[in-house]
Amino acid sequence: MKKNIIMTLMMRKMIKMAHIYSEEVMKLFMNPKNMGEIENPSGLGKVGNPVCGDVMWIYIKVNDETDVIEDIKVKTFGCVAAIATSSKTTEKAKGKTLKEAYKITKKQVADDLGGLPKQKMHCSNLAVDALQRAIINYLEKNGRSIKDLEG
Amino acid sequence: MKKNIIMTLMMRKMIKMAHIYSEEVMKLFMNPKNMGEIENPSGLGKVGNPVCGDVMWIYIKVNDETDVIEDIKVKTFGCVAAIATSSKTTEKAKGKTLKEAYKITKKQVADDLGGLPKQKMHCSNLAVDALQRAIINYLEKNGRSIKDLEG
Amino acid sequence: MKVYFDNNASTRVDSAVIEAMMPYFTEIISPPSSDYGHSFGVEAKEALDSARETIAAKINVKPSEIIFTSGQAESNNFAVKGIAFANIGKERKTFLASNVSHSTVLDSLSALKKLGFIVKLIKVDSKGFIDRNHLRELLSDSNDTPLLVSVPHGNVEIGTVEDIKEIAYICHEYNVPLHVEATYSFCKVPFDASVVDLATITSHLIHGPKGVGALYIKKGLKIQKLIDGGLQENKKRGGTENLPSIVGFAKAVEIYSQEINERVAELRDYLWQTFEKKISDFQITGPTKTEKRLPNHFSVVISYVEGESILLHLDLLDFMIATGSACSSKQLKASHVLSAIGLPTEVSHGSVRIGLSKYNTKEEIDQFIEHLSSIIARLRAISPMNAEFMREWQDLKDQGAIIEEEHHHDINDAEDD
Amino acid sequence: MKVYFDNNASTRVDSAVIEAMMPYFTEIISPPSSDYGHSFGVEAKEALDSARETIAAKINVKPSEIIFTSGQAESNNFAVKGIAFANIGKERKTFLASNVSHSTVLDSLSALKKLGFIVKLIKVDSKGFIDRNHLRELLSDSNDTPLLVSVPHGNVEIGTVEDIKEIAYICHEYNVPLHVEATYSFCKVPFDASVVDLATITSHLIHGPKGVGALYIKKGLKIQKLIDGGLQENKKRGGTENLPSIVGFAKAVEIYSQEINERVAELRDYLWQTFEKKISDFQITGPTKTEKRLPNHFSVVISYVEGESILLHLDLLDFMIATGSACSSKQLKASHVLSAIGLPTEVSHGSVRIGLSKYNTKEEIDQFIEHLSSIIARLRAISPMNAEFMREWQDLKDQGAIIEEEHHHDINDAEDD
Ligand SMILES: Cc1ncc(COP(=O)(O)O)c(C=O)c1O
Numbered sequence A, B: 001m002k003k004n005i006i007m008t009l010m011m012r013k014m015i016k017m018a019h020i021y022s023e024e025v026m027k028l029f030m031n032p033k034n035m036g037e038i039e040n041p042s043g044l045g046k047v048g049n050p051v052c053g054d055v056m057w058i059y060i061k062v063n064d065e066t067d068v069i070e071d072i073k074v075k076t077f078g079c080v081a082a083i084a085t086s087s088k089t090t091e092k093a094k095g096k097t098l099k100e101a102y103k104i105t106k107k108q109v110a111d112d113l114g115g116l117p118k119q120k121m122h123c124s125n126l127a128v129d130a131l132q133r134a135i136i137n138y139l140e141k142n143g144r145s146i147k148d149l150e151g
Numbered sequence C, D: 001m002k003v004y005f006d007n008n009a010s011t012r013v014d015s016a017v018i019e020a021m022m023p024y025f026t027e028i029i030s031p032p033s034s035d036y037g038h039s040f041g042v043e044a045k046e047a048l049d050s051a052r053e054t055i056a057a058k059i060n061v062k063p064s065e066i067i068f069t070s071g072q073a074e075s076n077n078f079a080v081k082g083i084a085f086a087n088i089g090k091e092r093k094t095f096l097a098s099n100v101s102h103s104t105v106l107d108s109l110s111a112l113k114k115l116g117f118i119v120k121l122i123k124v125d126s127k128g129f130i131d132r133n134h135l136r137e138l139l140s141d142s143n144d145t146p147l148l149v150s151v152p153h154g155n156v157e158i159g160t161v162e163d164i165k166e167i168a169y170i171c172h173e174y175n176v177p178l179h180v181e182a183t184y185s186f187c188k189v190p191f192d193a194s195v196v197d198l199a200t201i202t203s204h205l206i207h208g209p210k211g212v213g214a215l216y217i218k219k220g221l222k223i224q225k226l227i228d229g230g231l232q233e234n235k236k237r238g239g240t241e242n243l244p245s246i247v248g249f250a251k252a253v254e255i256y257s258q259e260i261n262e263r264v265a266e267l268r269d270y271l272w273q274t275f276e277k278k279i280s281d282f283q284i285t286g287p288t289k290t291e292k293r294l295p296n297h298f299s300v301v302i303s304y305v306e307g308e309s310i311l312l313h314l315d316l317l318d319f320m321i322a323t324g325s326a327c328s329s330k331q332l333k334a335s336h337v338l339s340a341i342g343l344p345t346e347v348s349h350g351s352v353r354i355g356l357s358k359y360n361t362k363e364e365i366d367q368f369i370e371h372l373s374s375i376i377a378r379l380r381a382i383s384p385m386n387a388e389f390m391r392e393w394q395d396l397k398d399q400g401a402i403i404e405e406e407h408h409h410d411i412n413d414a415e416d417d
């Protein structure tokens, strides 16, 4: 009950902050999904540079038969947008085939988040980059090539 | 009674205005002495220039025997300081001999007024100038010279 | 009870304005620029945006074209110097300004002269309106295309309201941007700033707080910052935004209705009529047609008496008005506006001007006129001047017998201690 | 209940200050400059004089040396550009400024560079203190004698309090005037401005209103006006005086006692101790000796977490603090101060700074630290960074394997719509 009141107050404030960050960004920032790591992942993608202020590592667990991403986790250092895009990207990728997941674009992530401040658009790129690297890492480890996902 | 209250309020305000004009200046501005003209004056001194904003005409009535200024009147156009200095100068001159009156200085008038704002010092010059011209006018009309007052 | 008739100098802040400002003194403290930081900043940003919208809408421009400043002086300096510095080292060097422009414009231009800019003043007619022919002459005569024309919309001393659309049309014919000093007309006279390039507006003349104003800058106009540092105000004015005052400014704009203007204009007309009935020997300064004047403005020169003396007598009776008399200015110079409309100094000494507001009443006006006429009578009784004096004086002048000596010394350069 | 810990950005206006301002909103309306007019003006002038005296006394200078401005930005622009324009076309062209100077100083200097002036930045050490040797070097090395040195007294980001007497002594050895940016130290650290030549102070950081500040200008120093028009402010700043705010400013100065400083410093020390007890992996920015810091100031960089994320989490819990993280600035650049003290960008992302005030309490601090440590734990749990990561990163850097790409685009030039 008390927690609910606090949540309501927070939501009200989130709406205020929505000048800068959309409600969806704020929600995911507060409760990011798929955070953490996977032991012995099928693939790992590391992107970012601490100088720029955003570092993301995406871990994927892939079903070797179906190419489906059965589990995905992310570790993120960075600002609000970095955390939200990490969360959103992993949500979008989970349950998808590698081929489908590889097609997720930065714009889709930003759109699903209800937009991002224009100065912050670069952050939304990163999680998608990390996902793609993780997919490539998985393919390479399995002697496959990115071309397998084409056509 | 009511008039007294008004006077008290005015006095209080005058003290405020004393930042700019001394209490004595304000008093004389409100109740200037010796204002008006003398019909057939013994001497008349006109100074000032409407462009500069101060015009003073001083009328004197002189006792031909004693050289004493028995009456003096002034007409003044100008600012607060002009009115106050006119009043003060005539007060100082009244009852004095021409010789004494001729010695009245601008500084004395300003000092007697408790000082004048420095930008307004020129105004205090004028009344003394007008008095001197009135004296000279009297002397000239009577075939006398300013030298009569010397020594 | 004090009667305040000097509303062209400054106005009383409306209590609704003070109320609007209060939360920004004690609750929403953060500067709006810290909006990536915390929600205080966001609330501040919202208030800032909303104020900007209110003010932009009032003069029919885009919110992003409104740059908040510390008031009229900064806005006018910014407009003039900003255009100069954006063009320094280039061909164009000339500025045109009305010779009844505000001192903050004229002094800015004087400062620029020392840097090699050229300043030419546009004549006004006897009512204070820009001489269109002279303007065209200066626009086309100049060796270079002028960088800027600056004119007042409403004149603070003589109430003249200029037809800005017409002036803008002429300037733009010659591809010269127009700056309008709208301090005294803002909210009082309809103003579509979108037809001009720069416009100065301010808060403290419409029952808003002092220390805040704005410069409208048409999108795309090249202008240099006057106050550098930070990305505030669309990157055109550095520094922590004065949010309480900006909010107060917007509130003042919001509540300054056309109805107030009509009410005040009615009072002004009543003052005018009563004045004409009760006082003799005067001359209206500025337009005599009321529709060409600021709605709250009345100004005259009264013959044979001096303005400062009138003011002080009124003040002792708790009535506050203003004068353009040389004697009451620190520089001891007659108002440049009164000179510009061709009023001889000996006449402008009797200048008196009144700025009414919504807080004034007919009763105040009745009392005022009563006091004023007795003060004038008193001062005239002790004045050597009269119609005959002035005729003689005019004769002497016509004969060339008067040499205008300037015995007032200039105190401009001396510092106080 | 909101907890405001961002008192180096702006402060809550004291209710005594608001009360002091009130009569100047609604009763004493006339500008003080109209003091030849009426007694309203005289009352205004008295209030202005008295405010000036209060503020002058606080920094041990003459009242006539205090020029009221619209705040820090104007004062700093005025100081720097005023000296430049008073010397334009002359031999001397060089300005020296600390590389931790405020943006209003640095951006003013950048503007001057375009006009042919030369700007050299004085290095600071790792705690933010002016490198004396480098200062001497720049003072003697320059081809011309510099026109001005500008340094901050108290640093807003890292709390460093400079020894101004010592800096002044060095500058004056070389006959170069010194400008001190005392915005953040004013009333908090004793300051004898009479030993320097120019000093910026402001109101809104000491529980006074926004939109007002002052520039101390030593008598006799040649300086050009930034804002022309009128004889106000000892002929050094045109425009209607912002009297309500000036009176509020003086009131704020009057009530900002040494006792307040002691009380706030005690709170700060308590915050510091609690922080050290409850939080691991951080580094104090600025001096670690509290007597060398602003009494209300605490600043750190926290490892493996990013400042904006910390701020937002705190904000959702109604705690307001500040960060120097690149991510939270509109320019997406790390604070120039943190860079100047040699902090790598990857470290400065974790910057957090706190400015306390007399309105804060120990209870607030206790709650704050509790929240902060759980937020840090949460963020670290999802962060790929840790000690090992940073060691590897450092190795790569040492091997020259890291190319610092600047992918943040510069939004400085774009206008908003
Ligand atoms: C800040 C500043 N000071 C001074 C000047 C130069 O003019 P002056 O040197 O005559 O004041 C200008 C431009 O007019 C200016 O912008």
Ligand SMILES: Cc1ncc(COP(=O)(O)O)c(C=O)c1O
Binding pocket: C081, C082, C085, C086, C224, C225, C226, C227, D081, D108, D110, D111, D112, D114, D115
């Ligand atoms: C008013 C004003 N604008 C502009 C400038 C010139 O610099 P910039 O053209 O780079 O802004 C100055 C001086 O720096 C100035 O005083």
